[in-house]
Amino acid sequence: MKRINILFLLLSFVATAQNNNTTLLSLEEYLGYVKKYHPVIKQAQLITSTNEAKLLKARGAFDPKIEVDYSKKEFKDTEYYKKLNSTFKIPTWYGIELKGNYENNSGQYLNPEGNTPDNGLYNVGVSVSLAKDLFINKRMATLKQAKLYTKQGELEQQLVINDILFEAINTYLNWLQYYQNYTVHKDYYNNASVRLRNVKKNFEAGDKPAIDTLEANINLKSRDLDLEKANIKYIKSTLELSNYLWIGNNIPMELKEGIIPDTDTFSNIDIILKTSVSALFDNQIENHPKLKILELKKRNLEINKRLKINNLLPTIDYQYNFLASKVNNFDAFNTANYKSALQISVPLFLRKSRGDLQLAKIKLQDIDFEIASTRVSLLNKITATEREITSYKKQNEILKNLVNDYMVIVKSEERKFFLGESSIFLINYREVKLIESKLKEIKNEYEYAKTKSKLIKLLGRLHTL
Structure with a gap:
């Protein structure tokens, strides 16, 4: 040297x-x-830089996301199905997620529930956790x-x-x-x-x-x-x-x-x-x-404890989406056309969650x-x-x-x-x-x-x- x-x-x-x-x-x-x-002091400065990078990574869990799912099947000159499903999601601080979706499906052997108008089907809605993950979740x-x-x-x-x-x-x-x-x-x-x-x-x-x-x-x-x-x-x-x-x-x-x-x-x-x-x-x-x-x-550790308490709650996820075949303005969406879903999951003994809470x-x-x-x-x-x-x-x-x-x-x-x-x-x-x-x-x-x-x-x- x-x-x-x-x-x-x-x-x-x-x-x-x-x-x-x-x-x-x-x-x-x-x-x-x-x-x-001195190199050790310069090295010490990397501790802050590393944790700032981890913070940036954690913020990434709240980044908006675009998903596109396209699939098509043809066999012997027959179009079995063609499906396009694109979604735009915006995660929020609490257990709420805003969604915008566009579907356009067609085909001779398409499942009837997947049928959409010729111009496709638009939907705007929200996904909400009503119990577990509402006020605190992993992200x-x-x-x-x-x-x-x-x-x-x-x-x-x-x-x-x-x-x-x-x-x-x-x-x-x-x-x-x-x-x-x-x-x-x-x-x-x-x-x-x-x-x-x-x-x-x-x-x-x-x-x-x-x-x-x-x-x-x-x-x-x-x-x-x-x-x-x-x-x-x-x-x-x-x-x-x-x-x-x-x-x-x-x-x-x-x-x-x-x-x-x-x-x-x-x-x-x-x-x-x-x-x-x-x-x-x-x-x-x-x-x-x-x-x-x-x-x-x-x-x-207190944050970790709150997360473990959250895991004792039942999972109740609710989704509601307004549907429309054309989107000229927001008035195209109304309560007459919608799609909703409710999912409930409750562990019977909660032994894993109770054990995690005790450790916390x-x-x-x-x-x-x-x-x-x-x-x-x-x-x-x-x-x-x-x-x-x-x-x-x-x-x-x-x-x-x-x-x-x-x-x-x-x-x-x-x-x-x-x-x-x-x-x-x-x-x-x-x-x-x-x-x-x-x-x-x-x-x-x-x-x-x-x-x-x-x-x-x-x-x-x-x-x-």
Whole structure:
């Protein structure tokens, strides 16, 4: 598959460069490309298109219909019969069907009841279901359900988009986390390198023992190892991020070296994800797409239940048609010439219909339980996530103070060392604790931002970003 390097797209979506070698890719710009070009989001749009096609198909049950039936038989120069029967039908919403018909039959052996005037016989009438299928029937139910499926498809599309955006946001935050980890290890690798040079100079001047140079050298190698581990994690996270970057015609992109995440993302996460609005925490759960989908499914089952109740009624079909041999105007039809029919059918035990109705009622009870369970589950998850956010916020304040305190201790230990009152071992020990605290702070910021995006996903609102 052809791959396009993202370098050629910098003018489209990359923020201002930090320096000549690095360029920022912000979370907003990244999400813009995900929403516009990612194949899964395009695929989600097909859900609505599919249900719209099903709705169009259901409307077809109410399309007017023309039927023509022509048959003829001749044998040994004898015309046995010639029959033409053409009908125009207009189905209506209720169990009523309007009909217009023209018959023209002739022949030596034609059944007498099929005889028509020389110019044929016209009839206009109506077919009515007087019990079963009057107020609801299969085509009415199918159309109602298709309309609900269209609404359901829009909600399902929102859920799919929510899921892919949640994964995309987490991948970006993960990329940012590993970039910051790499930056921390790189900075302290440089510190260790500078410290080793200074210790060597002091040793050569006779101010420090040889063991200090070995200690500084070991520390540098340890920092180098940590830096390499951080680098490979950063590279892997960059490749994972590339999975969500596409351009038109389903062409994947890859990040060019030198493109970095926006380090202000964690501090601006409320603005980016629109989570600073107090209304977000009002637990307006009734508008959640999952609950709306279940409500639509319930309405679908209610239509199905009505259809099953309808099947308990007897079948009583009545037809009435005005007849005329000539049609100059509508007055040609009158009540003196007509054709009518009545059909009645009643199952004796109705066991099949009663069984279907019982199953329909059970399905409705089942969906009620599912709605209640889903509502409680969502509320509990949202409450737990809000508490997580509060906890991560408190942890972040503690970690910031810890980092500041460790920075003071390290600087103090370095001053004492150069005054001959400390050792390189103590400096390294203090610095290790500082690095651990900084990495914990970054991890906590990542978890805080991730939990924010999780909250919006739980509320079903990521698609509105």
